[in-house]
Amino acid sequence: MINTSMNSKAKPFLLKPAGKDYLWGGSRLNDDFSKGIDLEPLAETWECSTHPDGPSLVASGEFCGMLLSDVLKEHPGFLGTHPGTKGELPILIKFIDAKKDLSVQVHPDDAYAYEKENGQKGKTEMWYVLDASRDAQLIYGFTHDMNADILRNSLHMGTVEKYLQKVPIHKDDVFFIEPGTVHAIGAGTLVAEVQESSNLTYRMYDYNRTNKNGNLRKLHIDKAMEVVNLKGSATPKQQIRVLNYVPGSATEFLCRCKYFQVERMLINTERCRELVGFQTDSTSFQVLLCTNGCGVFLEESGEALHFFRGDCIFVPADSEAVRIHGKAQFLKVRC
Numbered sequence: 001m002i003n004t005s006m007n008s009k010a011k012p013f014l015l016k017p018a019g020k021d022y023l024w025g026g027s028r029l030n031d032d033f034s035k036g037i038d039l040e041p042l043a044e045t046w047e048c049s050t051h052p053d054g055p056s057l058v059a060s061g062e063f064c065g066m067l068l069s070d071v072l073k074e075h076p077g078f079l080g081t082h083p084g085t086k087g088e089l090p091i092l093i094k095f096i097d098a099k100k101d102l103s104v105q106v107h108p109d110d111a112y113a114y115e116k117e118n119g120q121k122g123k124t125e126m127w128y129v130l131d132a133s134r135d136a137q138l139i140y141g142f143t144h145d146m147n148a149d150i151l152r153n154s155l156h157m158g159t160v161e162k163y164l165q166k167v168p169i170h171k172d173d174v175f176f177i178e179p180g181t182v183h184a185i186g187a188g189t190l191v192a193e194v195q196e197s198s199n200l201t202y203r204m205y206d207y208n209r210t211n212k213n214g215n216l217r218k219l220h221i222d223k224a225m226e227v228v229n230l231k232g233s234a235t236p237k238q239q240i241r242v243l244n245y246v247p248g249s250a251t252e253f254l255c256r257c258k259y260f261q262v263e264r265m266l267i268n269t270e271r272c273r274e275l276v277g278f279q280t281d282s283t284s285f286q287v288l289l290c291t292n293g294c295g296v297f298l299e300e301s302g303e304a305l306h307f308f309r310g311d312c313i314f315v316p317a318d319s320e321a322v323r324i325h326g327k328a329q330f331l332k333v334r335c
Contacts, residue, residue: 295326
């Protein structure tokens with residue numbers, strides 16, 4: 001249980017995601033991560049979310065069964081020192097199973113979203129590739145500078161693909177997608193995504209696909225044209241990453257922007273005499289997304305929080321110190 005008395009610090013708890021059945025999804029989130037969500041296809045799971053389009057539930061401890069947003073409203077200190085709306089996370093974390101190509105799309109920045117979308121946030125995002133088929137690729141910007149009239153005409157004629165930069169992707173790749181960048185995840189890709197808490201996507205091109213009712217999916221070309229970056233994009237390159245080791249664990253930096261910081265954390269205490277200690281400070285919550293393996297959080301009280309591949313663990317700000325035992329990999333996210 002999470003003891004929230006004046007003399008005790010908050011404890012980590014598991015989250016239960018919301019699922020999305022977008023037409024390009026597959027079955028790997030159920031097959032690989034045992035999500036148990038009755039959707040087919042299952043395209044996304046919103047693992048850590050207070051967004052109204054897909055809120056997470058607490059799945060362990062004192063608040064089990066409550067919406068994460070309601071818990072944060074009751075306990076704003078769990079967020080740390082972040083300003084903003086009470087009970088609202090500044091980020092959203094997902095698993096994405098792209099069995100088919102996602103639509104060619106673009107996201108607005110905060111300024112545009114605030115002005116044109118009733119005060120919503122824009123969408124800056126990061127992808128960490130969990131798995132990719134041999135020929136998997138993504139779309140990242142244009143191959144060269146574009147003209148707005150040419151782009152609009154190519155969208156109308158269905159010829160836009162010849163202007164899009166296609167980049168091969170591999171397991172463990174990291175991609176940072178700024179607002180305004182035309183992009184799409186390609187088929188055969190399993191991704192963890194960290195983003196601003198926003199659901200604003202302007203779909204530009206969707207390969208003339210129809211939904212389950214036989215209708216073409218809605219495009220948002222006018223809005224997309226207002227936010228798209230028409231400059232040609234440099235080919236994204238993978239940065240050199242360095243693992244920093246301490247007994248029982250290692251971490252490597254993946255991404256940092258003004259909205260979030262992401263590291264990869266590896267735990268292996270099978271041959272360690274000391275377990276890995278973990279605790280947040282008072283400035284920010286942290287989220288641990290288990291991408292492989294399993295283990296247990298051992299609390300000072302002796303209680304244990306078991307986790308498995310695919311689990312998402314919310315650690316409130318200024319948390320109780322815990323020890324981690326197991327063999328696992330996480331994405332560790334903080335703001």
